[in-house]
Amino acid sequence: MKHVSLVSLVALLVGTSTLLALDLATLNQRSNKGFEPVVIKDWKAPDESTIPNNLFGDTVRYGKALVSETYKYIGPEVADPKMRYAGNNFACATCHQEAGTKKWSAPFMATMGNFPQYRNRDENIGSIEERVNGCMERSMNGRALPENGKEMRAIVTYMHWLAQGIPVGAKVSGAEFPQVDRKMVMSRAADPIAGEKVYKEHCASCHGENGEGVKREGKANGYEFPALWGKDSYNTGAGMYRVLRSADWIVANMPLGADNHNRVLTDAQAYDVAAYINNYDKPRPVKKDREKDFPDAKVKVPDSDVGPYDTNHTRHQHKFGPYKGIIIPAK
Numbered sequence: 001m002k003h004v005s006l007v008s009l010v011a012l013l014v015g016t017s018t019l020l021a022l023d024l025a026t027l028n029q030r031s032n033k034g035f036e037p038v039v040i041k042d043w044k045a046p047d048e049s050t051i052p053n054n055l056f057g058d059t060v061r062y063g064k065a066l067v068s069e070t071y072k073y074i075g076p077e078v079a080d081p082k083m084r085y086a087g088n089n090f091a092c093a094t095c096h097q098e099a100g101t102k103k104w105s106a107p108f109m110a111t112m113g114n115f116p117q118y119r120n121r122d123e124n125i126g127s128i129e130e131r132v133n134g135c136m137e138r139s140m141n142g143r144a145l146p147e148n149g150k151e152m153r154a155i156v157t158y159m160h161w162l163a164q165g166i167p168v169g170a171k172v173s174g175a176e177f178p179q180v181d182r183k184m185v186m187s188r189a190a191d192p193i194a195g196e197k198v199y200k201e202h203c204a205s206c207h208g209e210n211g212e213g214v215k216r217e218g219k220a221n222g223y224e225f226p227a228l229w230g231k232d233s234y235n236t237g238a239g240m241y242r243v244l245r246s247a248d249w250i251v252a253n254m255p256l257g258a259d260n261h262n263r264v265l266t267d268a269q270a271y272d273v274a275a276y277i278n279n280y281d282k283p284r285p286v287k288k289d290r291e292k293d294f295p296d297a298k299v300k301v302p303d304s305d306v307g308p309y310d311t312n313h314t315r316h317q318h319k320f321g322p323y324k325g326i327i328i329p330a331k
């Protein structure tokens with residue numbers, strides 16, 4: 001279908017950074033790097049036993065540890081107050097599962113070669129360090145890591161190591177976001193009440209009746225099952241707070257053990273449960289100044305619940321859909 005192929009072309013050009021915006025033709029044009037990306041179908045994580053025993057290897061290993069156990073090194077409960085950069089007890093791997101190597105779970109193998117890139121959120125060409133700090137300030141509800149500090153250097157070095165052999169600008173199968181049925185999201189709103197039923201049946205056993213999750217014993221030890229809302233979760237500026245973004249990730253990754261080819265939820269269930277966990281009655285930290293994100297409303301993500309918008313649809317419709325008239329496919 002023509003529609004689908006154009007949408008995936010956009011996804012291809014902008015990596016995982018953007019979903020569908022209001023004016024896809026404009027977004028497409030701004031994201032264009034002017035060369036055809038190499039397509040890689042079979043990616044396997046590199047063998048860790050090949051990490052060398054030198055400063056580079058130590059830095060890769062520290063980067064991997066920071067991604068897998070963020071809470072232990074830069075979380076809100078670490079002993080040294082200066083090192084408390086993250087505001088919640090998550091790890092990067094809480095969402096970028098398996099230390100950023102699980103396909104269809106926002107993995108990092110294609111990340112290094114896809115930055116710098118056009119960022120519609122800032123209307124600028126963004127660096128990899130700025131992108132990491134985007135997740136630090138939003139998904140991790142914390143503050144930015146110093147760009148030349150040991151921790152940022154280690155995270156980026158780990159991403160570099162993961163990307164070995166992948167050409168600049170390449171599109172790697174499994175690095176892009178899966179998508180719940182776009183016809184469905186165009187035609188109906190996500191339903192938090194139906195989502196509550198899904199939650200009770202498929203999620204509450206790990207994440208808790210009140211989304212509080214299960215923390216491990218001791219300080220700076222993170223979660224066995226992370227919180228989905230409440231004060232120790234991602235904030236309202238995070239991608240996971242957006243219903244479409246969240247549904248796309250959930251459908252291919254939750255309940256724990258699911259993957260893109262072994263799904264448990266239907267697209268409809270993922271869409272509804274994403275609306276349930278991100279509904280307004282679920283408290284979470286608030287990201288300030290979100291109306292300054294996406295300075296050009298023409299290329300703003302469709303599912304932001306903060307204006308200004310380029311259409312006359314309500315804030316409620318932007319948050320929950322239906323997205324007909326909000327997502328306009330390029331011709």
Ligand code: HEC
Nearest residue numbers: 015016017090091092095106111131132135139234239240
């Ligand atoms: C609550 C979930 C969550 C957590 C925790 C999280 N991220 Fe993300 N991250 C996302 C999502 C979702 C995206 C993708 C798309 C978007 O919304 O832009 C993303 C995208 C990224 C990207 C861009 C990847 C690419 O190839 O374009 C980088 C880099 C990144 N995250 C790094 C990190 C790092 C480093 C941490 C830990 C310090 C982290 N993230 C923690 C959810 C999360």
Ligand code: HEC
Nearest residue numbers: 094095097202203206224225226227228250254255256273
């Ligand atoms: C068997 C336990 C289990 C079940 C059931 C489960 N999860 Fe998770 N969930 C996890 C774990 C563990 C993580 C962290 C990722 C990892 O360690 O791989 C996670 C991470 C998440 C995240 C990203 C991090 C965060 O806290 O925001 C979301 C969102 C999420 N789960 C939603 C759901 C939804 C929705 C369901 C029900 C459809 C669900 N989960 C069912 C265990 C579970």
